[in-house]
Amino acid sequence: MLKKRVIFTLLYADKEFMLSRNFRLQKVGNLKWLQKNYNFSQIAFSIDELIILDVSREKNNQDEFCEHVRSLTEMCFIPIGAGGGVRDVEYARKLLHAGADKIVINSLASTKPSSINDIASDFGQQSIVLSIDVKRSKNDYEVWTENGSKRHHYSLKKYLDVISDFHIGELYLNSIDNDGTGQGYDHQLLEHIPDGLTMPIILAGGAGKHEHLAEGLNNQKVDAVATAHLFNFVGDGLEKARHNLIQKGFNLATWDIKTAHLLHNTFTR
Amino acid sequence: MIKKSIAVVDYGMGNVWSVISAFKYLGVDAQLISDPKDLHNYKHIILPGVGSFGRGMLALRNSGLGDAILNVVENKDTKLLGICLGMHLLGTHGTEGGDSQGLGLIDNKVEKFTTSELGKNKIPHVGFNSVGFNEPKGLFKNMGKVSDFYFTHSYRMLNTNVQERFGECYYGINFLAAFEQGNICGTQFHPEKSQTNGLILLKNFLDL
Numbered sequence: 001m002l003k004k005r006v007i008f009t010l011l012y013a014d015k016e017f018m019l020s021r022n023f024r025l026q027k028v029g030n031l032k033w034l035q036k037n038y039n040f041s042q043i044a045f046s047i048d049e050l051i052i053l054d055v056s057r058e059k060n061n062q063d064e065f066c067e068h069v070r071s072l073t074e075m076c077f078i079p080i081g082a083g084g085g086v087r088d089v090e091y092a093r094k095l096l097h098a099g100a101d102k103i104v105i106n107s108l109a110s111t112k113p114s115s116i117n118d119i120a121s122d123f124g125q126q127s128i129v130l131s132i133d134v135k136r137s138k139n140d141y142e143v144w145t146e147n148g149s150k151r152h153h154y155s156l157k158k159y160l161d162v163i164s165d166f167h168i169g170e171l172y173l174n175s176i177d178n179d180g181t182g183q184g185y186d187h188q189l190l191e192h193i194p195d196g197l198t199m200p201i202i203l204a205g206g207a208g209k210h211e212h213l214a215e216g217l218n219n220q221k222v223d224a225v226a227t228a229h230l231f232n233f234v235g236d237g238l239e240k241a242r243h244n245l246i247q248k249g250f251n252l253a254t255w256d257i258k259t260a261h262l263l264h265n266t267f268t269r
Numbered sequence: 270m271i272k273k274s275i276a277v278v279d280y281g282m283g284n285v286w287s288v289i290s291a292f293k294y295l296g297v298d299a300q301l302i303s304d305p306k307d308l309h310n311y312k313h314i315i316l317p318g319v320g321s322f323g324r325g326m327l328a329l330r331n332s333g334l335g336d337a338i339l340n341v342v343e344n345k346d347t348k349l350l351g352i353c354l355g356m357h358l359l360g361t362h363g364t365e366g367g368d369s370q371g372l373g374l375i376d377n378k379v380e381k382f383t384t385s386e387l388g389k390n391k392i393p394h395v396g397f398n399s400v401g402f403n404e405p406k407g408l409f410k411n412m413g414k415v416s417d418f419y420f421t422h423s424y425r426m427l428n429t430n431v432q433e434r435f436g437e438c439y440y441g442i443n444f445l446a447a448f449e450q451g452n453i454c455g456t457q458f459h460p461e462k463s464q465t466n467g468l469i470l471l472k473n474f475l476d477l
Contacts, residue, residue: 002440003397003417045464048397074290079419079462099286101421101462126393126421169395198391253397253417255465263468267475268296 003253004217005048005224006242007202008233010034010072012084013056015064020228021180023133023148025055028230031071038230041075045257046238050076051104051129051172051226054084055147062091066098073099081129087111089118096123104172106131107145109163110152120167129202130163131172132156134189141189148176157192164197171197172226175205182208182232190221200224208232210241217250275299275475276311278338280328282354283319291461291471305337312347313475314338318354322379322424323366325354335372342374345452348477349374353422356455365424374453376430377445381423386442392423400436400446400458407434408449410473416466418446418458425457449477 011018011025017034018025034040044050052072054065062085069082082095083104092103103123108115109130119128133148134141134156141156152159160171175186185206193201200223203216207227216225227233233241239257246252275292277285279301292299299315302308316338318325329335341347351359360371363379371379382392397417402409418438425444428435438446438457447456447470454474460467 001398002394005396070286073287074293077287077291077294077461077464077467079421079459096284097286099284099290101284124393126395169393200395253419253464255417255463257465260465260468263295263465263472265294265296266472 007226009051009228044076051081060085069098126169128168135176172202178206184212276302279303305333316351316355321366322363351455402436419462
């Protein structure tokens with residue numbers, strides 16, 4: 001049986017990694033810092049998948065971002081999704097060559113949906129993750145694109161209807177309201193998913209502790225939960241969270257983390 | 270210190286980088302090999318691959334790497350591991366991207382999951398899934414009876430002709446997830462994307 005997933009999302013802008021709260025960014029440090037202070041490659045042994053998003057507000061530097069993706073693939077032995085500013089199949093190809101397994105797109109679904117099919121026909125539908133940023137309004141959910149700066153004229157429900165025909169493999173639903181608050185996921189937005197929609201759902205925005213991950217995974221509509229909050233899962237936070245989830249019987253993949261450390265440089269000893 | 274020499278066959282079919290990174294983690298430098306003449310210098314050969322069977326075979330034929338692989342594995346001390354599409358290409362025949370002959374190192378065909386097999390399951394089959402092993406030795410040493418690995422594929426090889434060590438995964442039907450037959454090995458899953466379990470398998474391969 002296919003396993004559910006715990007995903008860590010790294011937010012990147014201009015050579016630095018970021019914390020985000022309601023899409024306002026705060027610099028935390030560069031790749032070296034991430035490895036030195038957070039021992040990121042160890043943290044990565046507690047997750048099922050890594051997503052790296054370039055959320056640069058100004059024009060993104062593709063080559064620099066690809067370099068970061070490549071460095072992270074050297075440290076993590078899991079599937080990696082990368083995106084942010086993907087506007088065409090050429091950049092998708094660059095990211096895949098840098099070691100990404102999946103491409104995360106967002107604004108492209110409203111600006112140039114035909115490019116999604118180009119990417120899908122070259123690399124397969126399973127390689128495309130559509131991220132959707134949503135904000136609560138009075139009785140509904142709005143879709144926002146361009147790093148949460150531009151409101152789409154469709155509601156979430158209508159938007160999901162439209163994109164259900166696109167050649168995409170998965171959906172990454174992120175709540176702008178809950179983003180970075182650590183107060184838990186917005187479960188209500190899942191009620192706006194049409195019944196016929198069969199793509200796997202990644203729920204993001206708001207996880208602050210392992211109980212939140214459990215609540216997310218408990219929802220039948222959710223295939224994976226994501227967190228981008230480095231500080232909430234600092235040190236062995238993610239390892240403990242994962243251990244807890246497995247103890248509670250969640251259908252997650254298992255492996256021995258200690259053995260992974262023992263295997264490091266096993267052939268040079 | 271034991272010197273290990275690993276060649277990763279570079280025939281233009283996808284993610285070679287992550288395979289090399291995984292070996293680097295274990296403390297070995299794997300070499301990317303695109304010249305068929307260089308292949309005989311290596312005791313362990315990885316045939317990776319993402320893409321269609323038809324295009325993969327074409328690339329192996331046009332580059333001469335296909336013949337070179339068949340040549341070097343005649344020496345039973347040379348171990349070969351095909352990963353994902355690389356495993357498919359070890360089979361006799363594939364239907365992805367038109368009917369094509371495979372390398373024929375293992376007597377199995379590769380076909381798409383059928384609708385009746387799949388039931389409610391969707392293809393591609395993407396994510397971590399459990400693999401059961403018939404014998405936790407050799408390539409599958411320290412695996413236990415069941416271990417989780419990362420898959421992404423729409424075509425599968427059924428276990429019709431593997432008599433030696435193998436692992437099976439269930440996705441509407443039992444399919445061949447991994448095998449070790451003589452000096453020829455294959456994994457449908459991606460060991461380089463399967464955390465500790467994958468690293469153990471890659472270490473086992475180098476210990477063969």
